[in-house]
Amino acid sequence: KPKAIIIGAGVAGIASAIRMAVKGFDVAVFEANAYPGGKLAEIKLEGFRFDAGPSLFTMPQYVDELFELAGKNPKDYFEYEKLNEVCRYFYEDGLRLTAHTDLNKFAAEIEQRTQSSAKEVKRFLKKSETIYDITHRVFLERSLHKIKSYLHWDTLRSVFRFGQIDAFRTQAKANESSFTDERITQIFNRYATYNGSNPYQAPATLNVIPHFEYHFGAFLPKNGMYGIIDALVKLAKDLGVKFLMNSRVDEIVYDNKVVTGIKISDKLIASSVVISNLDIWFTYRKLLKAFPAPEKLLSQERSSSALIFYWGVKSSHPELGLHNIFFAKDYKAEFDSIWKAEAPYHDPTIYINITSKHIESDAPAGCENWFVMINVPANKGQDWDKLITQAKQNILQKVNSILKKTINDDIVCERVLDPRGIELNTGSYQGSLYGNSSNNQFAAFLRHPNFSSQIEGLYFCGGSVHPGGGIPLALLSAKIIDQDLGIKGL
Ligand code: FAD
Structure with missing residues (x-):
C-alpha cells in the first residue's frame, strides 16, 4: 500500500x-x-462539560459524506439535531429577539418588534442565496489555483455572474442599505465574525454566511x-x-x-x-x-481571536437559549477597538453558549455550563492577564445589567482561554481562529x-x-x- x-x-x-x-x-x-x-476540543471541569472551541455546527452534510464515502451509515456513528433557534439576541435598549430557523417566523418577529419589515429580511436572505449559488463552486468546493477548476461550465457560469457577489462594498455598507432598523443591520454584520473578520472592512460577499444557517440549518451533535x-x-x-x-x-x-x-x-x-x-x-x-x-x-492580516470564560453556573436561566448574543451598543467602535487599537472593547458583544440547555449531562442538575466568549484581536504581545481581568468585569456588568440579575456568585468554577492559549494548544499563529482575515x-x-x-x-x-x-x-x-x-x- x-x-x-x-x-x-x-x-x-x-x-x-x-x-x-x-x-x-x-x-x-x-x-x-x-x-x-x-x-475542536472539550473541557471537563467539576461535573461540567464544555465544548472548548467551535459551538455552532453548520453544513453537517460535509461530515456525513465522509461516512458515506467509506460505505458506512453516518447514523451508526454520529447523531445531531436540527435546531429551531439560531440565536437569541439581547440589546442594551431592552429589545430581545429570537432568530428562528423558520425564516417566516424570524421575519415576522422582526417586523413585529423592530422598524425593519419581514420583506427586508427575506430580500436580504434571497440575495444571500444568490451569492452562495455563484460562489460555492468557485470559492469553496474547488481549488482556486488549478486551471482545471475553471474548465467546468458551472464555474465559468459563476465567473460571468461575479458582478452580483457584492465584492466592491463592505458588508456593513451593504447591510445598512438593506435594513431600516440598525439593530437588524447589527445581526447581519455579525456574520463577518464567523470567519474572524471586520464587517466594516470585509466585502459584502460575506453575506453568503447567513444562507448556511437559514437555508441548510443550524445543528447540535447529540x-x-x-x-x-x-x-x-x-x-x-x-x-x-x-x-x-x-x-x-x-x-x-x-x-x-x-x-x-x-x-x-x-x-x-x-x-x-x-x-x-x-x-x-x-x-x-x-x-x-x-x-x-x-x-x-x-x-x-490574521483573523481575530477569542477570549473565553468557561463558567460552571449553579443556577438556571430560562430566558437564555443554546446560542445567545448580548450586543455592544456601538458595534463600529467595538470593531475599531479590535482591529485598529488591537485591544478588546470595554462594552464587548458577548456570546454565551449553553449546551446543557439541550444536553442534560453537560451540567449537574439545576446548573448550566456557560461558554462566554468575546472577540479580541490576534495576539501581538498584549498584556492578556490585565485584559482578562478587565474583560471579566465588563462582561459581568453587561450580562447582569441586561438580564437584570447578578450572576457573579453563581459561578462555581471557571477556566479561561485567551489568544496565547489558542496558539499554544493548537499551533494557530497569533491565536487567530480562522487563519487569515477576510x-x-x-x-x-x-x-x-x-x-x-x-x-x-x-x-x-x-x-x-x-x-x-x-x-x-x-x-x-x-x-x-x-x-x-x-x-x-x-
Ligand atoms: P486545528 O484545529 O487548527 O488543529 C491543528 C492540529 O495540528 C492541532 O491538533 C495541533 O495540536 C496539531 N499540530 C500543530 N503542530 C503540530 C506538529 N508540529 N506536529 C503534529 N501536530 C501538530 N468553527 C465553526 O465552524 N463554528 C464555530 O462555532 C467556531 N467557533 C470557534 C470558536 C473558537 C474559540 C475557536 C478556537 C474556533 C472556532 N471555529 C469555529 C473554528 C474551527 O474550530 C476551526 O476552523 C477548525 O476546527 C480548524 O480545524 P483545522 O483542521 O484547521 O485544525
Missing part, C-alpha cells in the same frame, strides 16, 4: 486521513497533543461538538488509520522537490504523500525552515493553495488554507486534496 502521513489531528487532518484511507493509502496521523481535534471528533476518529480507526498522539512533527523532508517523509526528533518516517493540517504559517516557519516561504501570503476582496485568492506547487506530494488542509476557516470549510480543504490526488491517479 502507498503511505500517507497527516501532520495534525484537527478536523481537516482527520477528514484527510479518512479520505486517504478510503483511497487505499496506509495512513498515519501524527498529533502534537494528547487528544485529537485541535481547536454529544456536543466534540461528538464530531469522536465519530470521525472512530471511523478513521475502523478504516485502519493509525493515530500517534503526543507526536510533534519537527520537519517535512523532501529530496529534489519531492516529499520523502517527516522527521520527529531526528527520526525519519518515510512517505510519498504528506498532508500538513498545521497552520500554514507554522508549516513554513517550523517544518519547512530551509524552504523559501511565500512571504506575501504569510504576511496577510478583510479585503482579494482574501480568498491570498489563502495558500491546498497543494505545494514546488514540492511534489506535499498538501495542506485546515482553516488557514483554501477555502478558509470554520469546520465546513476545513472539511472542504480535505475534499479538494482528495479530488487532486484522485486526478493524479496516485
Whole structure:
C-alpha cells in the first residue's frame, strides 16, 4: 500500500486521513497533543462539560459524506439535531429577539418588534442565496489555483455572474442599505465574525454566511461538538488509520522537490504523500525552515481571536437559549477597538453558549455550563492577564445589567482561554481562529493553495488554507486534496 502521513489531528487532518484511507493509502496521523481535534476540543471541569472551541455546527452534510464515502451509515456513528433557534439576541435598549430557523417566523418577529419589515429580511436572505449559488463552486468546493477548476461550465457560469457577489462594498455598507432598523443591520454584520473578520472592512460577499444557517440549518451533535471528533476518529480507526498522539512533527523532508517523509526528533518516517493540517504559517516557519516561504501570503492580516470564560453556573436561566448574543451598543467602535487599537472593547458583544440547555449531562442538575466568549484581536504581545481581568468585569456588568440579575456568585468554577492559549494548544499563529482575515476582496485568492506547487506530494488542509476557516470549510480543504490526488491517479 502507498503511505500517507497527516501532520495534525484537527478536523481537516482527520477528514484527510479518512479520505486517504478510503483511497487505499496506509495512513498515519501524527498529533502534537494528547487528544485529537485541535481547536475542536472539550473541557471537563467539576461535573461540567464544555465544548472548548467551535459551538455552532453548520453544513453537517460535509461530515456525513465522509461516512458515506467509506460505505458506512453516518447514523451508526454520529447523531445531531436540527435546531429551531439560531440565536437569541439581547440589546442594551431592552429589545430581545429570537432568530428562528423558520425564516417566516424570524421575519415576522422582526417586523413585529423592530422598524425593519419581514420583506427586508427575506430580500436580504434571497440575495444571500444568490451569492452562495455563484460562489460555492468557485470559492469553496474547488481549488482556486488549478486551471482545471475553471474548465467546468458551472464555474465559468459563476465567473460571468461575479458582478452580483457584492465584492466592491463592505458588508456593513451593504447591510445598512438593506435594513431600516440598525439593530437588524447589527445581526447581519455579525456574520463577518464567523470567519474572524471586520464587517466594516470585509466585502459584502460575506453575506453568503447567513444562507448556511437559514437555508441548510443550524445543528447540535447529540454529544456536543466534540461528538464530531469522536465519530470521525472512530471511523478513521475502523478504516485502519493509525493515530500517534503526543507526536510533534519537527520537519517535512523532501529530496529534489519531492516529499520523502517527516522527521520527529531526528527520526525519519518515510512517505510519498504528506498532508500538513498545521497552520500554514507554522508549516513554513517550523517544518519547512530551509524552504523559501511565500512571504506575501504569510504576511496577510490574521483573523481575530477569542477570549473565553468557561463558567460552571449553579443556577438556571430560562430566558437564555443554546446560542445567545448580548450586543455592544456601538458595534463600529467595538470593531475599531479590535482591529485598529488591537485591544478588546470595554462594552464587548458577548456570546454565551449553553449546551446543557439541550444536553442534560453537560451540567449537574439545576446548573448550566456557560461558554462566554468575546472577540479580541490576534495576539501581538498584549498584556492578556490585565485584559482578562478587565474583560471579566465588563462582561459581568453587561450580562447582569441586561438580564437584570447578578450572576457573579453563581459561578462555581471557571477556566479561561485567551489568544496565547489558542496558539499554544493548537499551533494557530497569533491565536487567530480562522487563519487569515477576510478583510479585503482579494482574501480568498491570498489563502495558500491546498497543494505545494514546488514540492511534489506535499498538501495542506485546515482553516488557514483554501477555502478558509470554520469546520465546513476545513472539511472542504480535505475534499479538494482528495479530488487532486484522485486526478493524479496516485
Ligand atoms: P486545528 O484545529 O487548527 O488543529 C491543528 C492540529 O495540528 C492541532 O491538533 C495541533 O495540536 C496539531 N499540530 C500543530 N503542530 C503540530 C506538529 N508540529 N506536529 C503534529 N501536530 C501538530 N468553527 C465553526 O465552524 N463554528 C464555530 O462555532 C467556531 N467557533 C470557534 C470558536 C473558537 C474559540 C475557536 C478556537 C474556533 C472556532 N471555529 C469555529 C473554528 C474551527 O474550530 C476551526 O476552523 C477548525 O476546527 C480548524 O480545524 P483545522 O483542521 O484547521 O485544525
